Every structure is written in structure tokens, then in C-alpha cells.
Amino acid sequence: MNHQEELPSYSDLLARTDAPPGSSWGLFGDDDDLGTLNFLTPERRIRAASLVSSGQAYSLDLPLDAFRQPLISHRGALQHTVFGLNEFHRDDKIDNLFPQATSQIDGLRHFGHPDYGFYNGADPERLIAGDPTLGIHRYAEHGVAGRGVLLDVGRYLEHSGDPIDYTQARSIPARVLDETARHQGVNIEPGDILLLRFGWLGHRMNQMRQDAQTGKDTLSDTPLVSVGLEQSHDTAEWFWDHRVALAAADNVALEVWPATASGLSVRADTQGALPPSSHTGMLHRILIPLLGLAIGELWQLDELAEACHADRRYECMLVATPLRLPGGVGSPSNAVAIR
Template sequence: MATDPLPDYAALQERPEPVRGTAWGLFGEHDELGTLNHLTPERAAAAAALVRSGRSFSLNLPLDAFSPPLIAHRGAVRHEVFGLNEFHRDDRLDAFFPQASSQIDGLRHFGHPDRGFYNGVPGERLVAGTPDLGVQRFAEHGVVGRGVLLDLAAFRAARGAAFDLEEPARVDVDELDRALRWQGTELEPGDILLINFGWLERFLALPAEQRPARVTSPGLLAEERTAAWLWDHRIALVASDNLALEAWPADPMALPVEAERLGALERSSHTGMLHRILIPLLGLAIGELWRLDELVAACRDSRRDSFLLVAQPMHVTGGVASLANARAIL
């Protein structure tokens, strides 16, 4: 666990109102980076020293990887190529949803129904054209650090308990710790943690007509212990090869909020989501639908679990999220 001066998760719960249970103000009164603050130049330099072979692996799916889209309101991108004459080409993307493929969620993506958005930024300021909590902050800072692969799929397979595409298996922190010990992996502050559930590779291998009508995926268990584990390990960004990092669909009985209990907010597919803690309360950067299969194979062959990881989020002022644009270099 980390030894820096930041409070652990238990101590966050003892902070005074209105910042109780949050990381608000810990990285600065006007901070808009959240846990990406852990990615310091010193940690980037240390991560660069991990490069041995120079082999690099794209962690990104094509923009049109899913048809129909996994989430209905994130429509399929339309690509048009045109020219001013027969010797010229330009192109245009319409219906482009940055979260329809491999992505990084920005700090605008979720607010907590009872507490609000990260660092207390008012929701009415989070509109197109305003910079508050925009993904451009991630783009300006960049994502460069030590990537660590946690191969849950291999850990499960070794025990004859492979994940089922039809079941939203919920992985608790005890299993995360067991998997780390099985790999012989130790996390360090500022790590970019990649969790391989093996879900994406198997889902894409299915013919379209055989894919489940209701998308389910294994993922992290939505409970306070999961948030505490990620915060206390000082994870800078956590990404996975599944739909939502946490198990999907969400358990509506998990992580209750007063707004829904009192009827001030209608219950929805977001009810019970761990996202409501990780993004707005802790400022934790999350990646979803990252393509890990080639990296996983290379790490297994070379018996490695750490590498240099770089990602360049899109520079969209006030953007909610971005394409991952991520690479791992071994």
C-alpha cells in the first residue's frame, strides 16, 4: 500500500462535510485531473526503463467494432470520404461517440446523486463549450506510466472457473489480491492497472447472431471495499477489456444513494454502479473496452506483467470522454 501523505480510504470517510468520503481538494482546490496526478515525470521515467524489446501493442479497437452498438444510445459511427476533385480526398465522421469503442472516461462522465461532480463542480457548468472537468485536462497531461497487467482470465482458468459470457460475475478485492499473488505481482503507487477478464476477445469471436441479446460481462464488485482497494493502492488509471470495468448490468441493490431512496432521482441502469464513487468522489480515471488480447499473449510468453504504457486522450474542450489511444511497450 502507498506511504504518501494522502489519506487512505478509511480516513476519507472521516473528513468533514462537505468533503466527507471524497478526494476533493486533496490534489488542489481547482484540480481537474484526479488520480492522473499520480503520473509524475519521475514515474514516467521509471516506466520508460521497463522497455526491453521495444515491441508495442495497440490497446484500441476499431471505431466500428460493435454493430449494433453495445450501448443503444451510443450509435454506430458513419465515415464519409469525399474529394474536391478526383485527385483529392477528405473525410468526415458523423454520429461519433467517443465511448462506443476503447475509451477513457473523463471526470464529467458521472456525478454522485447525493454529492455531485468531482471537486464540487456544479453540474450546470458541465455543458458543451465550457472547460470544467473536460477531458482536455487529461489530454494536456497525457497518460504515461507503469502499466501492470492483472490477468484474471488466466487466474480463473487455472482454477477451472472461467468467466461465463452470460453471467455478470462480480470480482471482489480478495480475488484481486489472490490473482496478484498468483502472478507474483506487486502494485506500486501510480500504476496504470489493466485487468483482463478475457471478455472482449470471446465476445468479438462470436458471430453476430450468437451474441447475447442482453449484454452482460464480468467485472469488479460494486462495493466500498473495491473503491478503497483502488484508492489505497494509488492506482492512477484502471482499465479493463469488459464493458464497464465493474460487472454489468449493475446490481440495483448495491451502493444505495439517498436521491433514489427518497424518489428525488428515478432509478435507472446506473443504480448501484461503482462508477458513482470512483469518478466523482475519488477522481479515478477509468478505461473500458480496451483490447488486451495481444498484450496478454506477449506478457504470458515473456513472463512479464509490467511495461511502459502511454495514452493520448483527445483534446476536446469540455469533452466527457475520449478514445483510449493507448499503447503498451515491452
């Protein structure tokens, strides 16, 4: 299918019999490994460039060493060494770098669907280092540049008298995204890079700073919980029907974490073929392998949100440059918003 305006709706995808229900497999070509980044067309990049007026740039990345203790236990902390061949020279190296440990973009090989497999039916045997199949380098080659739109969900809910309690795993339904957009006076357009600010990351970083000042450790023994998007087909429908190219948030998983209250299930779960795990019920299983949605997590959005709130302008040009790592699973986002 060559014309994006002819793409089926999410409800149509759920009725597919020629591919997994709810999937976009084959719609961008049988060998596609870009997924929703196909929505970032040259025309939409030109539109994004026209949004720059002040030229002010905002980095949306945390420092690579932001978390002394990894948020996700299997992702360790990097080790940075600076050395020199003589007193007038310096080089450095990084060991133990986990590309998805801080501000990140997930590639399409990050998650497979337990019943249907990886995006576009990719052979899982090929999802190894160096093999290009679904590698993060394809995002880098295509380019991640387009119209960025910030939905400041945290500020909207506070304004509405329903502020977020960051100690709880609060689930945000898709209707709140529509409400936030209406409140801000902004429209979501096909090909947008959507930025969702919940305020979770800013709260987490404040806790870490307070611990550093007091010498206390209030976080390491506390289960990781995060506000995030509701795990439902309504959420998936919202992203697909809006033709979102990439969705990034200032939380740990885009969706609410953990997924213990999720209503989503797969046959592998219900029939006992797959043991319960932290992935059970996750929206990731739909967004990445079925729809091919590019996802960003732990993006630093507070400074940008303040600027947007100040002049009531919630759109910008956004550029991200993931690592050109052949066969990479994910990458630091290296994202900049330009207004």
C-alpha cells in the same frame, strides 16, 4: 496537500466531515480536475520508460467501427465518408461519432454522485461543450503515460479451476486482484495504470465473428451482461489505497454489468428522489465523482496478455492520448503498451 505520500487512506476518507465522505475532494487542490492522474508524476514516467526492453508495441484499441450494433443503445454507430476534390486527392469526415462507443477513457464529468454532485464540487451548469471544467482535454494536456500493469484475471481464474462464464454478470471482488497479482509475481505501485483482462471483450468479438460467418444475429436480442468488478467500498478502497492512476478493463463498464446485485446505495435512491435506472448501484458513482479515478473501458488486452504470459513479464510503458476536446466527457483511448 502537496505530498502524495501523506494522502489519507480510504477509511480516513470515509470519515471526512469537511467534504463528502469517501471523497478525495480538495486533496489535490480546490480547482483540481485531474483526480488520480495526479499520481502520474515525472519520476514515475521515467520509471515507466525504463521498462521498455524489446520495443514491441501493442495497440489496446478496438476499431472505431467495431460494433455494428452499439453496445449501449444511446451511443450510435459512426458514419465514415471518404471524398476527394479531384482524382488525386482524398479527405474524410466522421459523423455520429460517440467518443465512448468503443475503447475509451471516461472523463471526470461523465458521472456525478446523486447526493454530492460532480468531482471536487464542480458546478454542473458549467459541464457543457466548450467549458473547460472537468473536460477530457485536461487529461490530454497532462499526459497519460506511466507504468502499465496487466492483471490477467480471466487466465488466473481459469488456472484456479474457476473459469468465467461470459453469459453471466459475474462480480469479481478486490481480493481476486490481489490473488492474481501474487500468482503473476507482480506488485502494484503508486501511479500505476492498471489493466484488467477478464476476457470478456475477446469472447464478445468472437461471438460477433461467428454471427458474421453464419449470418445469424445471436446478440441483438440478448440482454447485455458482463463480468466485472464488485460494486463495493472494498473495491473503491483497493484502488485508492494502491494509488492507481487509471484503471482500464476489457469489459463494458470496468465493474460488473448490470448493477442489479449491487449493495451500494445513495440517499437519492433510498429516499425516492431519484427514479431507479441502469445507474442505480453503480460503482461509477463512487470512483469517478468522489475519488476522481480515471477509468478505461473496452480496452483490447488479449494480444498484450499473450505476450505477458509468454515471458512472465506483466509490466510495460503505457501511453494513451485522449482527444484534446475542450469540455469533452470522454474520448477514444488511443492507448499503446510498449514492452
